Amino acid sequence: MNPPPALCILLTPVGDFEEGLLAAVANEVRRVFGRPTRAARLLADIGFARDPLRGQVGSTPLLERLAALCPADALKVLALTEEDLFIPVFTYVFGEAQLGGRACIVSTHRLGLAPGFPLPHAALRSRLLKEAVHELGHTFGLRHCPDPSCPMHYCRSARDVDRKGGELCRYCRIQLNDALARAGP
Amino acid sequence: MAAARILVVDDELIMRESLARWLERDGHAVATAASGEEALAKCREARYDILLLDIKLEGMSGLEVLRRIKEEDPDAAVIMITAYGSIPTAIEAMKNGAADYLLKPFEPEELGVVIENLLRRREQARETLYLRERVREAARFENLIGQSPAMQQVFQLIADVAPTDAPVLIDGETGTGKGLAARAVHSLSARREGPFVAVHCAAIPETLMESELFGHMRGAFTDAKETKRGRLEMAHGGTLFLDEIGEVGMRTQIDLLRVLEDGVFYRVGGTQPLEADFRVIAATNLDLERAVREGRFRGDLFYRLNVVRITMPPLRHRKQDIPLLAEHFLRRYALEARRPVERIGRDALDAMMVYDWPGNVRELENAIERAVVVGKGPQIRAEDLPITARPSAPAGPAVRLEEVEREHIRRVLDECGWNITRSARRLGIDRSTLYGKIRRWGLRKPS
Numbered sequence: 001m002n003p004p005p006a007l008c009i010l011l012t013p014v015g016d017f018e019e020g021l022l023a024a025v026a027n028e029v030r031r032v033f034g035r036p037t038r039a040a041r042l043l044a045d046i047g048f049a050r051d052p053l054r055g056q057v058g059s060t061p062l063l064e065r066l067a068a069l070c071p072a073d074a075l076k077v078l079a080l081t082e083e084d085l086f087i088p089v090f091t092y093v094f095g096e097a098q099l100g101g102r103a104c105i106v107s108t109h110r111l112g113l114a115p116g117f118p119l120p121h122a123a124l125r126s127r128l129l130k131e132a133v134h135e136l137g138h139t140f141g142l143r144h145c146p147d148p149s150c151p152m153h154y155c156r157s158a159r160d161v162d163r164k165g166g167e168l169c170r171y172c173r174i175q176l177n178d179a180l181a182r183a184g185p
Numbered sequence: 186m187a188a189a190r191i192l193v194v195d196d197e198l199i200m201r202e203s204l205a206r207w208l209e210r211d212g213h214a215v216a217t218a219a220s221g222e223e224a225l226a227k228c229r230e231a232r233y234d235i236l237l238l239d240i241k242l243e244g245m246s247g248l249e250v251l252r253r254i255k256e257e258d259p260d261a262a263v264i265m266i267t268a269y270g271s272i273p274t275a276i277e278a279m280k281n282g283a284a285d286y287l288l289k290p291f292e293p294e295e296l297g298v299v300i301e302n303l304l305r306r307r308e309q310a311r312e313t314l315y316l317r318e319r320v321r322e323a324a325r326f327e328n329l330i331g332q333s334p335a336m337q338q339v340f341q342l343i344a345d346v347a348p349t350d351a352p353v354l355i356d357g358e359t360g361t362g363k364g365l366a367a368r369a370v371h372s373l374s375a376r377r378e379g380p381f382v383a384v385h386c387a388a389i390p391e392t393l394m395e396s397e398l399f400g401h402m403r404g405a406f407t408d409a410k411e412t413k414r415g416r417l418e419m420a421h422g423g424t425l426f427l428d429e430i431g432e433v434g435m436r437t438q439i440d441l442l443r444v445l446e447d448g449v450f451y452r453v454g455g456t457q458p459l460e461a462d463f464r465v466i467a468a469t470n471l472d473l474e475r476a477v478r479e480g481r482f483r484g485d486l487f488y489r490l491n492v493v494r495i496t497m498p499p500l501r502h503r504k505q506d507i508p509l510l511a512e513h514f515l516r517r518y519a520l521e522a523r524r525p526v527e528r529i530g531r532d533a534l535d536a537m538m539v540y541d542w543p544g545n546v547r548e549l550e551n552a553i554e555r556a557v558v559v560g561k562g563p564q565i566r567a568e569d570l571p572i573t574a575r576p577s578a579p580a581g582p583a584v585r586l587e588e589v590e591r592e593h594i595r596r597v598l599d600e601c602g603w604n605i606t607r608s609a610r611r612l613g614i615d616r617s618t619l620y621g622k623i624r625r626w627g628l629r630k631p632s
Contacts, residue, residue, distance in 0.1 A: 060203060087203040089266075090293045099209050143212040146392040146436075154211065156294035171436045 006185050008036040009136070010074035014043055014062065014081035014105065021108070021128060022080055028129040029136060032151075032168065034180065035075065042069045042077070051086070059085040059096035059105050067103040075183055076139045078132060079105035094131055094158070097138030104135035111158050127161040137172065140179040145172050188212040188391070188434065189234035189304055194224040194250065195266065196243045200289075204237065211297070212434075221245030225253055228261075229630055232620035235303055236263045237287075240271050240278065248278055255282045258605060262303045304390065311388040329365040330513060333503035339366065339495060346493045347373035352445070354430075354490045355468040357497030359618050360547030363468040364428060366495055371424040376464055379423025382416050387432035394437045396453050405454025417450055420463035430490065431471035431482060442486045465490065500542040500549060507537050510546060514553035515565065526557050532567040540572045543590045543622075548613025571611045591626040594619070603630045 009029050011022055026037040049061040062079065070077045085093050085107045094111060097104035111127045112119050133151040145152035148160075150169035155161045168176060191213050195201040198219070205215040216231070218224035221242050228236075236254065240247035247265060254261050265286040267275040275286040285299050331337075346353055347370045355363045364383070371381045389397050396406075400415030417425060427433075433441070444450045445465065449458040467490045476482035500507070511529055519526045529537075533556070542548050552570050560569035594612065601607040609619040622628075 060199075060206075086290075087207065088197075088199050089204045089207070089290055090296075091290045093293060096206075097210070099206065138210055143210055154297065156297065171439050174439055175435065 005073075006036055007075035007183070008038045008073055009033060010042075010070065010077045011037055011039045012042045012066065012077055012079050013039075014046055014079045015083050017080045017082060021125060024125055025078070025080060025129060025132045028133060028166070029078065032133050032166075033136065033140075033176075038074070040071075042066055042079075046083070054086060055084070056086040056092065057081070057083040058087065059093055059107075060087055062105055063096060063098055063101075063103045066105070067098060067101060070102050075102075076136060077103045078136050079103065080128075080132070081105060081107050082109055083107055084109040094155075094161075095135040097135040099138050099143070100141040101139055104139050106131045106135050111161065123162070127158060130161055130164050130166060133166070133168075137168070137176065140176055140183075142172055142175055142179070145169060147171075188214065189300070190214045190216075190232065191235045191237060191300075192216050192218060192224060192227055192233040193237045194218045194221070194242070194247070195237075195239040196220060196241075197239075200239070207293070207296075208300075211300075213300075221247070221250035224250055226629075228254055228257065229623065230627070231624045232617055234262065234307060235300060236261060238263050238265055238283075240265050240267045240274050248274065248281065251278055251281055251283055257603070262307065264299055264303070308388060308390050308393075312385065329362050329369055330509060331503055331506035332509060333498075333506045335498040335503045336506060339497065342493070342495050343369050344373060346370060346495070348375060349493075350374075350376075350464050351492045352465045352467070352490050353493045353495060354473075355466065355495045355497065356473070357470065358499050358545055359470050359614050360545030361497035361499055362546055363470070363497055364426070366497060367424070367426045367428075367466045367468060370466055370495075371426075371464075374424070374464065376423050379463075380420055381424050381426060382420040382463075383426040383428055384416050385428050386437070387429040391434040391436060394433070395440060398437070398440065399450055399452055400455075401453035402455045405452070409454065412452070415452065417444065417461060417463065418452075418459060421460075422462055423464075425463045425465050427465065427467040429469060430467040431469040431473055431476055435483070438483045438486050442483060442489060445486075445489045500545045504538055507549065508534060510549055511537060511553055514550050515557065518554045518557040522557055524557050524560075525563055526560055526565060527563045528565070530564045530566050533565045533570055536567040536570055536572060541589050541593060542613075543593060544613030551610065551613040590622075591628070594622055594626065595628055598623075598628065598630075 011026055011029070013022060022039060026039065029037050043065060046057060046062065049058045051058060066077050066079055085095065085105065087093055087096060092110055095104065095106035106128065108124060108128055111131060112124045130151045137152050142152050144154040147153060147169040148163055149165040150172055151164055151166065152168065152172045153164055155164065191208055193201045193204050193215060196219055201217040201219070205217050208215045216227060218227050222245055224238070238247050238250060242250070251263055254263060262284045265275050265278045265283045266289055267286055268289060272288070278286065284303055287295060287299060343366060353370055355366050357363050368381060371377060384398065396413070396415065398415050398417055400413050400418050401409045403409055403412045444461050448461050450461055451458060473482055473487055477484045477487050511534070515526060515529060552572060555571055556565045556569035560566065597611050598608050601611065605616055605619060609616045612619060
């Protein structure tokens, strides 16, 4: 009998999101997490999460909705957006994840900021890939890592993201492998 | 940043939930309270490293909560959270002992910086306390005494295991002398001429642990201005004592396992392998098997450390040693304090024999030290002892040991007006242990 197909990681655009960037994130997720990926839109409207006073989108209600809509063939769902995200206590966030849960989201809104000149597309892409791995790592129970070169390191600014590398440090890799093994096929 | 226990106090559900979730991603253990009253109740049940306290709360104000918390625990680290219009109140809170304040909504990095600074200050203070305690302990190595079968077994095990180079895991309640047993193993080993290097795992933040254990090369990271030897290197030819091993984080567990498996290690930023030439002794008052089952402690590291197990018996299981220990402490403290106290009265000894000593030998030592200082005349009397002796096995239905401990702790807390520092000193245990017991027994300050 054939083994059951491996659960995938679902990538979902929220609002507008460039297809090329989504494809690049999918490649990176497959490389780092060793799971198949699939892309599908889960949310047609995000008005429920928009805060008109702040002009931003609350990431927490988005995650709750995405986790509820996550299909059975998906182990986790990673949402990608160009919206400016916030959680109530902070002025903004690059992204948010349910620690050890099913859903996470990353925004390019603040990642693309560069003082004085437009950020080259390749640089935005590089930041996005690292933050996507970061948020997805949280859903596998990984916490912030003190190693500044590890994608799980917490960055205080978008420019700090450039200092991170693309490879998980030894500790985070061991813990991710443990979590992936626990998650089954 | 080291993991901390943080209490978030805010009457807005969305604020406290979002803050709690954020802090959990940094590895902190977070509890929440929706009101000042709930926050005070939680602070009585458990110890928090940091409180994030909203100034504007329904019912009891944030400032009042701050005042009451500071009254109970002057060392409590409280960060006030305030809206733009309440800055003068936040400044008033700073004058009343708040450690810092944050203006909401705040930048995510602000929160990280404030918490990091607070934890660093706290950990430095803890490390200093620990080192002081180790210096004291080094001078009282002879405290490891006893004629009871339980202690004779411990002595025999120490003598058997000392000449080997096998890792040793010492467990037992607080105050039973785990550190002394570790020193005894070292002193009887072939490594006795080498150093005995103690690492208080609970006091060193995980971010500093790697450099502390392994050392670092100059320039390995921003603050590495000089090359520094780590404790593993300092322990070369001797013994490395990992105290409170159950408190180390996952990263350090992975590091230690690698050293024990490979027999070599590297300074941070170094490329030259260094030989791990030391014997490892670890100590814990936690149930490590349970921690392994719950995924908090790596099973592979546990099996590496648990080659020889020495369990230190609680004093209540070796009561026949009490007269010997009491005499020993009497002689020492009478000499130190230059007090003409020569003996222990019959009534005092009887009280000591029926008392359960939840703080173990350390509590007995503190009790005798106090009695020597406050007592009048050449003899220690029962009333000189900071214990109210009650039979541990009273007539009638048998009372569980746990109930006796609970009642004793409650009584001491009541007698000390719920002053945690004074109560802990009287019980001969540290404050965090006392907080743990208060939480465990669900003890509440009478209103």
